Amino acid sequence: PVLILLGPPGAGKGTQARMLEEKFGMVQLSTGDLLRAAVKAGTEAGRQAKAVMDAGGLVSDDIVIAILRDRLDAPDTLQGVILDGFPRNTPQAEALDLLLAEREQKIDAAISLEVDDAEMVTRISGRYTCAECGEGYHDQFKIPQKPGVCDACGGTDMTRRADDNAETVGSRLQAYHEQTAPLARYYRARGALHCIPAMDGIDDVAARLHAIVTSTR
Ligand code: AP5
Ligand code: ZN
Numbered sequence: 508p509v510l511i512l513l514g515p516p517g518a519g520k521g522t523q524a525r526m527l528e529e530k531f532g533m534v535q536l537s538t539g540d541l542l543r544a545a546v547k548a549g550t551e552a553g554r555q556a557k558a559v560m561d562a563g564g565l566v567s568d569d570i571v572i573a574i575l576r577d578r579l580d581a582p583d584t585l586q587g588v589i590l591d592g593f594p595r596n597t598p599q600a601e602a603l604d605l606l607l608a609e610r611e612q613k614i615d616a617a618i619s620l621e622v623d624d625a626e627m628v629t630r631i632s633g634r635y636t637c638a639e640c641g642e643g644y645h646d647q648f649k650i651p652q653k654p655g656v657c658d659a660c661g662g663t664d665m666t667r668r669a670d671d672n673a674e675t676v677g678s679r680l681q682a683y684h685e686q687t688a689p690l691a692r693y694y695r696a697r698g699a700l701h702c703i704p705a706m707d708g709i710d711d712v713a714a715r716l717h718a719i720v721t722s723t724r
Pocket of ligand 1: 514515516517518519520521522523538539540542559560561563564565566567571591592593594595599630631633634635643644645646648649670679705706707708709710712
């Protein structure tokens with residue numbers, strides 16, 4: 508199956524995608540993670556993406572679609588994919604429909620995590636990640652059992668993202684409302700949209716999500 512996680516920055520898309528991977532054996536495809544990897548690797552696409560990401564805007568559709576297309580063709584995606592952070596505007600949604608049609612696949616559900624703007628800022632400003640395995644944490648909402656030590660891999664190198672600062676968050680939120688939020692209508696028209704309240708704790712949101720995923724399998 509192909510699932511899309513929609514929702515503003517900080518809504519919990521990455522957190523929930525990782526939980527779905529573990530539970531259902533699907534693969535998380537995060538364009539944000541793929542772009543950060545390209546930046547780190549110093550590729551031409553990464554170089555172009557960096558300035559845009561630091562400013563909180565959307566990277567060009569050409570770059571993002573090319574990165575996603577390559578990743579979709581990797582053999583580990585056969586059990587199903589969870590798209591996290593893609594599509595982010597109507598041209599990307601149309602490109603995705605084409606990419607999937609070429610592979611004789613279709614979207615099973617587009618799930619929108621509904622969070623208000625204030626909660627998003629709180630979640631983003633407290634976020635940090637294990638540099639070794641990518642597990643996400645939060646100063647208030649998800650604290651590792653031993654401070655500074657990753658529950659998942661035991662790593663001790665925790666990092667914060669360059670774009671998780673007050674100025675950039677405002678631009679990311681604006682990009683979301685102007686370009687990404689209208690996708691709800693796109694998927695509603697195709698009968699694929701599910702909206703779930705995502706202001707509650709991580710496990711409550713996960714339970715709602717699992718119910719939808721189970722019903723689409
Ligand atoms: P991207 O990496 O996709 O970032 P984002 O959309 O801003 O989303 P986040 O990763 O910030 O949030 P999330 O929803 O995954 O939340 P998380 O689970 O971490 O994109 C970054 C940039 O790349 C973009 O700005 C753009 O420039 C570029 N880009 C990416 N894709 C693109 C595309 N398709 N086109 C063009 N440009 C693109 O949770 C946040 C925190 O809250 C964590 O600390 C977590 O522990 C905590 N938390 C999660 N759920 C809960 C809960 N229920 N209760 C309490 N705390 C919670
Ligand atoms: Zn780790």
